[in-house]
Amino acid sequence: MRRRFHRLVLFGLVAFPLACREAGSASPVLTATQKAEIEDSIRKTVIDTYDLTAPDVVSRLMRLYPDSGAVYSTSSGHIAKTRDELEKQIETFWQYVGSNMREPKWEWTAMHVDVISPEAAAMTASYRIPHLTPQNRPHVIAGAWTAVFVKRGNRWFVIQEHLSDLPQTPSSAPADSADHSGH
Secondary structure, eight states: OHHHHHHHHHHHHHHHHHHHHHHGGGSOOOOHHHHHHHHHHHHHHHHHHTOTTSSOHHHHHHTTSOSSSOOEEEETTEEEOSHHHHHHHHHHHHHHTGGGOBSOOOEEEEEEEEEEETTEEEEEEEEEEEEEOTTSOEEEEEEEEEEEEEEETTEEEEEEEEEEEOOOOTTTOOSSOOOOOOO
């Protein structure tokens, strides 16, 4: 009886992925060129969006998220479940932290895009934002961001994300105690 059970389990472990592959064969297989184009499109979208020298930062950041449907964003132990909630988080970050950064420059230290299908991709990236504090002291905010993108029409949108801040070191700790989490 035990041997038969093991054979059934083994059969299932082999047959299930094959069945899934067959069931999924209707979705197109992407070529290396197509994957590279999608990766480049997402990278360009993200890099252009996070250009802190361009005006209207909050509106520009919000263009990454769809106007309708679910949007989940986790940062600093909080989960925003709607676009409006996320927008309030970004506005708060920009009001209390971003607007106090002098000469900020967003630097991507790594960016990995995994193309899942023609309409879905995941990105994990690390960043740093060197800037001057209002007291003209050098300071850096840094962290990592993982995001799930979906393509709707001609555009890529973030529908789920998680941001984690790099812990402050004594040399990078700001003069004030403001919360530095956020986008």
